Each structure stands twice: as C-alpha cells, then as structure tokens.
Amino acid sequence: MKMTTEPELVKIGELARRAGVNRGTIQHYLRQGLLPKPVKTHRNMAYYEASSVERIRLIKDLQRRRFLPLQVIRKIVSGRNPGAQVKAVLDSQQAALTTLAIEPKAGALALEEAARAFELPKKLMREMERQGLVGSYEKDGQRVFSGPDLEVLAAVGQLKQLGFTEAAGFEPKDLLMYKKSAEALLEQEVGVFLQRVVGSKSPEEATRLARAGVNGGTALLVAVRKKLIIDMLASAGPEAVDQLLSGAPQR
Numbered sequence: 238m239k240m241t242t243e244p245e246l247v248k249i250g251e252l253a254r255r256a257g258v259n260r261g262t263i264q265h266y267l268r269q270g271l272l273p274k275p276v277k278t279h280r281n282m283a284y285y286e287a288s289s290v291e292r293i294r295l296i297k298d299l300q301r302r303r304f305l306p307l308q309v310i311r312k313i314v315s316g317r318n319p320g321a322q323v324k325a326v327l328d329s330q331q332a333a334l335t336t337l338a339i340e341p342k343a344g345a346l347a348l349e350e351a352a353r354a355f356e357l358p359k360k361l362m363r364e365m366e367r368q369g370l371v372g373s374y375e376k377d378g379q380r381v382f383s384g385p386d387l388e389v390l391a392a393v394g395q396l397k398q399l400g401f402t403e404a405a406g407f408e409p410k411d412l413l414m415y416k417k418s419a420e421a422l423l424e425q426e427v428g429v430f431l432q433r434v435v436g437s438k439s440p441e442e443a444t445r446l447a448r449a450g451v452n453g454g455t456a457l458l459v460a461v462r463k464k465l466i467i468d469m470l471a472s473a474g475p476e477a478v479d480q481l482l483s484g485a486p487q488r
Contacts, residue, residue, distance in 0.1 A: 246276060246284035256293040263293070269307050271296055271314055295319070303327065306428040328440060345376065345383035355394030362390065364409045370416055426454060 253260050266272045272292060275283035292314055299305040313322045352359050365371050371386040382390060393412065401407045430450060434443050
C-alpha cells in the first residue's frame, strides 16, 4: 500500500519568515492568484503549504531580477512545468536584451580625457558615478568611461556650458531627478514589453522589437517632453511659446 505524505502547513507569519518576505507580500500574491489558497480552520485562522516558500522566492526573483510582470509570472507558476516555462521566457528575454548590448570598450575615454573633452570637474564625475548616473571600468590602471556613459557626461557638460552650474544654484544631486524618472519609466516599459512580447513571440521577433523599441521609445520620449513643456507654457500666453520656439530670451 502506497503511503501519501500530508503537506506541511504553517501559519502566514512562519511562511513569510521562511520566504524572506512580509505578510503583505504573501497576501498580495494570494489576491493575484499566484499562490494556492490557504486551508482555513477558523474564521481568523488559516494555514499555508510550506512548499509555497520556493514559489514565493521564484516570484520575487522573476520580479526583481527579470522584471517580469505578474501577469506573465502567473502563467508560469500555474503551468504544469514551471521550470520549462521559466527557461523559455528567459531565453526569449535574454535574446532580446543581448542584442542591445554595447561593446564596453568601444569609444572609451579615461577619466582625465573625458573631463577635458566635456569640460567637467573630476569631482563632479566621481559624484555622478557614486549616484549611479554613469559607470566606469578599469583599463590599464585607469578609470574609463564608454558608450552611453560618455553620452551622459557629454549632456551634463553641455548643460554646464549653458549655465546650469553650482554658481547659478544648481547642484549635482539635482541630476538624480532624471535618473529616478528614467528608472520609473523604464520599469513600466520593460513590464509592458515582457507582457506583450516575451513568451508569445519567437526570440528573433523579440530581439527585433526590443531594438526597435529602444530607438523608437527614446524618440517618443523626447517628443512628448517637448510637447509637455510647450503645453505648460501655453498657460502663460502665446508669447511665451513663441519665445521658446524661436529661442528668443524673455524680457
């Protein structure tokens, strides 16, 4: 006679402790249909399968490290073979993201060279790196910047040349608003992309759409920002908009 082992049941506090999350996270996952419903023994007492710990860890990993939206995660964890589904989704995601990678040593400039090229104080560059606005790597004993990091340094250098300096009241920490805004937008963009593309498109199609989305999304962001600025100034009257478009200084 084959013996069956009853699943281990634990209270929500113990489940949260083992999984390394808080109770609110477990309750949220339950509402989203990501976890099996608990066994209720009383109106205010419920027990959860201890095996849910691994599922919770998988969900958190797919959220934090892979940026998968909960709609995609729900399909994975509710399937018959979650492991195979995770691999299929991540293979497609990796194919899409790898194609966007930039050769790290292409067009590299050492810190001293970049400081001269963009007329930036090295102190400011180090502060930008500390804030996570740019990153560098070591090459031949020097700190080197390349790719998009050089573009960020060039943009900041241009702002300083236009008068956005500490003497005028602008501080390095002010740059963080761009990083925070971009991070929030990127999280939403990645979520939408993965929900619509990854898992439903082939790796080749996901790759094509990822590359197109980077260029198209950047152009759209610039256009929308310009439109919002003009719309905001429109409330000040047509003269303000005319001055902005013509580049004429305000009186």
